[in-house]
Amino acid sequence: MIKIKAIFINVFYCTIFLTSQANATPDVPPFEKPYLEIGYKSVGEALKECETVNQRELQLPIKLPPIQFTYHLGRCVNDKGNYNDELQIEYLHEAQGKNHYNIDVRPIEQRIDFEKSKRGKKKYKLNDGSDALYFSTKTPKSRGGFNILVFEKNGWQYRLSVDSRIENQVTADMLIGIADSLR
DSSP, X not given: OHHHHHHHHHHHHHHHHHHHHHHSOOOOOTTTHHHHHTTOBOHHHHHHHXXXXXXXXXXXXXXXXXXXXXXXXXXXXXXXXXXXXXXXXXXXXSSOTTOEEEEEEEEGGGOOOGGGOOSOEEEEEOTTSXXXXXXXXXXXXXXOOEEEEEEEETTEEEEEEEEGGGTTTSOHHHHHXXXXXXX
16 A cells, blocks of 8 residues: 555656646756847847848848857847847857857948948958958957958948957958858
8 A cells, every 4th residue: 555655646746747847948058048138039030020120131141150159149139219220140159159250230221330440451352342341359458359341232231250269260261251152
């Protein structure tokens, strides 16, 4: 009789545990949680949201830098004053903080004029004949920063940014190749 009670209690608690696990929402990985809390979601969802907000199609480059990423997240920033609308995409690696690549896209009407920046800039020509501007936010006193390529295409201003700590792995020419993969 005691064995039957023990088996019954064991089955009862296992059933409750399994039912609660089946109905529970999966835990969000700690690395991803702060991004989700500030509005990041899947890149596809963020892209569709920005296309709806801006009432036009938005294309993304086909190529990515040749480094590993464990997460890719996006968010559509819809500024109430229509000054800072932007699609922000983050490619990150949980264990390799330097593996960080961003794509930021804003409507051409809200473009940022990087020409006036005092940073050392280099101009490039894309395959379609349009100009691209390359510069770095890294300073001699800083340990990090981003190498950035800015260009305009199809009514959008694109900023491709890669962590400057991997500039030997992801060069300006590679960012140009990524920009040229945009159709």
